[in-house]
Amino acid sequence: MSPRRTDAGGRIDRLRTIRFTFDGAPYTGHAGDTLASALLANGVTLFGRSFKYHRPRGVLTSGVEEPNALVTVLRGEVREPNIAATMVEIYDGLTVVSQNRFPSLSWDVSAVNQLGGKLLSAGFYYKTFMGPAIGPLKSTRFWMFCEHFIRRAAGLGRAGTAPDTARYERMNAFCDVLVVGSGPAGLMAARAAADQGARVILSELEPHFGGSANWSGETIDGMPGADWAARAAGQLEGYDNVRLLPRTTVWGYYDGNTLAALERVTDHKERPGKGEPRHRYWTIRAKSVVLATGSFERPLVFPGNDRPGVMLAHAAERYANEYGVLPGNRIAIFTNNDSAYRSALALKNAGAAIVAIVDVRPELSSEMRELADEAEAKILAGHAVVATEGGKALSGIKVQRFDMVNGALAGDPRSIQADCLLMSGGWSPTIHLASQAGAKAEWNAARQAFLPPKPTQQWIGAGAFTGSFSTAEAIAEGRAAGLSAAGGTGAPTALPVVEAAPGDPDPAPVFEIKADGKSFVDFQHDVTAEDVRLAHREGFVSVEHLKRYTTLGMATDQGKNSNIPGLAIMAEALGKPIPEVGTTRFRPPFSAVSIGSLAAERFGDLRPERLTPMHDWHVANGATMYSAGLWYRPMIYGHPGETIEQAYVREARATRESAGIVDVSTLGKIAVQGPDAAEFLDRVYTNMFSTLAVGKARYGLMLREDGLAFDDGTTWRLGDQDFLMTTTTANAGKVMQHLEYFLDVIWPELKVHVTSVTDEWAGAAIGGPKARAILAACITGTAVDNATLPFMGIVHGKISGVPVMICRLSFSGEMAFEVYSGAGYGTHVWEALIEAGKPFGLVTYGLEALGTMRIEKGHVTGAEIDGRTTARDLHLDWMLSKKKPFIGSAMMDREGLIAPGRLELVGLISLDNQPLNGGAHIVEALDEANPHDSIGHITACCYSPALGKYIALALVKDGKARRGTRAHISDPLRNRFGPVEIVSNHFFDPDGSRMHG
Amino acid sequence: MLITCPYCGPRDVIEFTYQGDGNRERPQPASQNLDAWNAYVYDRLNPAGDHNEIWQHSGGCRAHLKVVRNTLTHDISSVAFARGDHKAAARHKAEGKA
Numbered sequence A: 001m002s003p004r005r006t007d008a009g010g011r012i013d014r015l016r017t018i019r020f021t022f023d024g025a026p027y028t029g030h031a032g033d034t035l036a037s038a039l040l041a042n043g044v045t046l047f048g049r050s051f052k053y054h055r056p057r058g059v060l061t062s063g064v065e066e067p068n069a070l071v072t073v074l075r076g077e078v079r080e081p082n083i084a085a086t087m088v089e090i091y092d093g094l095t096v097v098s099q100n101r102f103p104s105l106s107w108d109v110s111a112v113n114q115l116g117g118k119l120l121s122a123g124f125y126y127k128t129f130m131g132p133a134i135g136p137l138k139s140t141r142f143w144m145f146c147e148h149f150i151r152r153a154a155g156l157g158r159a160g161t162a163p164d165t166a167r168y169e170r171m172n173a174f175c176d177v178l179v180v181g182s183g184p185a186g187l188m189a190a191r192a193a194a195d196q197g198a199r200v201i202l203s204e205l206e207p208h209f210g211g212s213a214n215w216s217g218e219t220i221d222g223m224p225g226a227d228w229a230a231r232a233a234g235q236l237e238g239y240d241n242v243r244l245l246p247r248t249t250v251w252g253y254y255d256g257n258t259l260a261a262l263e264r265v266t267d268h269k270e271r272p273g274k275g276e277p278r279h280r281y282w283t284i285r286a287k288s289v290v291l292a293t294g295s296f297e298r299p300l301v302f303p304g305n306d307r308p309g310v311m312l313a314h315a316a317e318r319y320a321n322e323y324g325v326l327p328g329n330r331i332a333i334f335t336n337n338d339s340a341y342r343s344a345l346a347l348k349n350a351g352a353a354i355v356a357i358v359d360v361r362p363e364l365s366s367e368m369r370e371l372a373d374e375a376e377a378k379i380l381a382g383h384a385v386v387a388t389e390g391g392k393a394l395s396g397i398k399v400q401r402f403d404m405v406n407g408a409l410a411g412d413p414r415s416i417q418a419d420c421l422l423m424s425g426g427w428s429p430t431i432h433l434a435s436q437a438g439a440k441a442e443w444n445a446a447r448q449a450f451l452p453p454k455p456t457q458q459w460i461g462a463g464a465f466t467g468s469f470s471t472a473e474a475i476a477e478g479r480a481a482g483l484s485a486a487g488g489t490g491a492p493t494a495l496p497v498v499e500a501a502p503g504d505p506d507p508a509p510v511f512e513i514k515a516d517g518k519s520f521v522d523f524q525h526d527v528t529a530e531d532v533r534l535a536h537r538e539g540f541v542s543v544e545h546l547k548r549y550t551t552l553g554m555a556t557d558q559g560k561n562s563n564i565p566g567l568a569i570m571a572e573a574l575g576k577p578i579p580e581v582g583t584t585r586f587r588p589p590f591s592a593v594s595i596g597s598l599a600a601e602r603f604g605d606l607r608p609e610r611l612t613p614m615h616d617w618h619v620a621n622g623a624t625m626y627s628a629g630l631w632y633r634p635m636i637y638g639h640p641g642e643t644i645e646q647a648y649v650r651e652a653r654a655t656r657e658s659a660g661i662v663d664v665s666t667l668g669k670i671a672v673q674g675p676d677a678a679e680f681l682d683r684v685y686t687n688m689f690s691t692l693a694v695g696k697a698r699y700g701l702m703l704r705e706d707g708l709a710f711d712d713g714t715t716w717r718l719g720d721q722d723f724l725m726t727t728t729t730a731n732a733g734k735v736m737q738h739l740e741y742f743l744d745v746i747w748p749e750l751k752v753h754v755t756s757v758t759d760e761w762a763g764a765a766i767g768g769p770k771a772r773a774i775l776a777a778c779i780t781g782t783a784v785d786n787a788t789l790p791f792m793g794i795v796h797g798k799i800s801g802v803p804v805m806i807c808r809l810s811f812s813g814e815m816a817f818e819v820y821s822g823a824g825y826g827t828h829v830w831e832a833l834i835e836a837g838k839p840f841g842l843v844t845y846g847l848e849a850l851g852t853m854r855i856e857k858g859h860v861t862g863a864e865i866d867g868r869t870t871a872r873d874l875h876l877d878w879m880l881s882k883k884k885p886f887i888g889s890a891m892m893d894r895e896g897l898i899a900p901g902r903l904e905l906v907g908l909i910s911l912d913n914q915p916l917n918g919g920a921h922i923v924e925a926l927d928e929a930n931p932h933d934s935i936g937h938i939t940a941c942c943y944s945p946a947l948g949k950y951i952a953l954a955l956v957k958d959g960k961a962r963r964g965t966r967a968h969i970s971d972p973l974r975n976r977f978g979p980v981e982i983v984s985n986h987f988f989d990p991d992g993s994r995m996h997g
Numbered sequence B: 001m002l003i004t005c006p007y008c009g010p011r012d013v014i015e016f017t018y019q020g021d022g023n024r025e026r027p028q029p030a031s032q033n034l035d036a037w038n039a040y041v042y043d044r045l046n047p048a049g050d051h052n053e054i055w056q057h058s059g060g061c062r063a064h065l066k067v068v069r070n071t072l073t074h075d076i077s078s079v080a081f082a083r084g085d086h087k088a089a090a091r092h093k094a095e096g097k098a
């Protein structure tokens, strides 16, 4: 048996031995132990080194609020730092190392930091490293030099670099009542709500339900509290409407009664079970929440209060009662309230000697004197601990007479031998979730604590959370809260009877004993009482500033132990009562949350891939695919040895010489149908559609409400009330939403239905001098001659047995046809067209050749319709109807949109026969060393096989008036400068004779 | 934040797209009153409290909804169809049953 393990008691299984290592040394513990309880049982007192001063630190608490005993857990290559030893359940093979020590925990070179005294006091970094260089030891440059060493010396655990191989899971849950915390109040609340038929979730951050009932030593319903809790939890397990979540921390309380919780599913296991994630991130939407989150015991602030062996009183009580571990054999107690007397008795009963109870209060109740007698402990009333002694373990304390009215110490210090000192500075309700939910906490002078605010969301408090610290009150409040949360009233039945030690819940208002030496307020960030006073002397009056200057409460424990003592010391320095100094609002998370759980199932590239019906054919036939938004489109169909430019030039040239075919399935397609469809399109487009004949298509332009250009495309009239609108690929979603908005919000009286049919159609555009002959060779059921299928005409027919719809329109400037078939037949029709085209020299072409031919024709796309250009800027004013209002018509002629000096669409020809670059600026006069005075920029560029030149489209200030003049490319980023000629954007076949044929 | 779509029931805000201030009045299409157009296109209320907003259930039924949301608490006190009538909903339900 380990040196500090009791022979009996607690819920550990003494028959099951568990082996683990700490800093490489083997240890054993028992099933049910935490890392902290197992190491304490082995006589380990030194758990870590402190953040700034590298002081030796032991374990202060027994739970989630632990600031000192932080360790790194290793699992294979993965290391997880800053885990509280009090929250690690041991398992066979657990491997843990201590933190912030070099070269070893017991011999640490940086511990010299603590000899430096003021060296690392509050504001050290700001004072030493900020501001101008005055002398050799100032300035930010000096910081750069020192940073490496300081970062290494001051800090917590080191993060790992190996990828986390664990799996994380996400869950959404809905319930009527979420009960947070499973102490007596939470168990009663869950039971009461469940009995009303409510759907209940009960969460508990510890592995076992029961909270303080597991270690208080109290009797409930005639049985030990731990047994009562186990029975209550077991009964809840039998309810179909109750879900129990152990090892689950509710860490965030958000709008609409939405709560976030982290379930640690397998951290306590040697290896996860099949299909089990490591952590599960719960989003719980609860109609009502019962907050039964209990309270935290506060440390007292006095010199040496951080020495290993100094511990919170209830934590020692818990180690003794729940884990069968004595944190010391000769135990002294230092308190300002009654609760520590029960702790004294528990440790006495577990086998320790209580050498003294040092109480700051001069007068003690007879009940406390009786408890002390029972614990065979001597009371030193009106005394305080003024120092602790020892190195890596406590050897003794010094006490002095203390006047709690003025804080004065008197008489000679007296030494008492002890290997453990328990302290209790009163209790603070765990109001974090309530604070997150919205309202400000209220100071209660009797309890010397902030009590939960009035609910701003649907929650009810119960038990110690509300400041009701006795178990009997917790049981009564818990049941009432559960009933009320479930909307029930319930017949009053007898409550479980509690037998508990007596005690006054109100502590004496003493937070600090002022004596020589470092008195720690924030253990994790090494902030002392003197740091808080220094901040005050330097003029910091707001708590928020105090926190940032001293970093009080800003460590990973978020000040669970230090907030109230820090505030009290600041209030005293300011000469103000605590409530006037204020408290900070708690923010999520309540305790550390694994990043893995936040990312669970939502990492990597989550965007869907959109593939056209002919995608596989393109890939199989040598296409280089290019991602355009969500779509994948062929860029080129390269031949072996070809560059991209060679490939697209070949494809474009062949198209203009014979014929080419391109997949246009990605164009947005919207069915606009209904009696008012034509009227609706008249309002949406700048030009008329009501005059369009059935079986004809028209090019249309849309503006935004503010009068700027929005999107363009052709719309086909398939029937009197049936239109097929096409949009640019990139804007398909935006145009759909735009149409829906106007139909739903602005013009609900219009009888029009819009349906996105982009994915229903496969489209192939076939163009070039031979295009009509190719089509004629494979089409049945219709002619495709000029009379039957004129420019912008539509016919229906069949290709290889499949119904198709063909519209004669052109993006390339050639005579061209868009052939649409059902998406499922896309490849079939595509292959039939390819086959029919073979004798005519038909080529497949990709986006690059498509872009080249559109630049040659001067058509605009998203690069020119960039949200800043108007129809006039793009020379599309011929499309602005004067016969009707349309979206944007009222705003498009505003002063700034028609003023001179606007960027207008032009064509550019490279005069030095060198390629042009998209985004390059255009200047009137070249000044390579000092580029300035841009008059515009290039939006698209290519080598034009039709012109045999490098050309570009550009937006240039007063561009139309500059046609025929010269300018220069100024692109210092890519070091490209050179002369260009400004021309019309219609480079090729400006009168359209080729497409009209 | 949950928005209760009259068609689909309570849904997470992630399914919705904010479509702007619901207080805006679009001038008559032929209106030449530039001040009115300017107010419609550019002016937005920004109250600390209840705000009329338009949301589209873009990840669901795609209906536009008039939502009254408290900008301080995110409490939603009313949700209605932006179309202003519930005939569409009734029709939708009838078709669903048929």
Ligand SMILES: [Zn+2]
Residues within 6 Å of the ligand: B005, B006, B007, B008, B009, B057, B060, B061, B062, B063
């Ligand atoms: Zn909906």
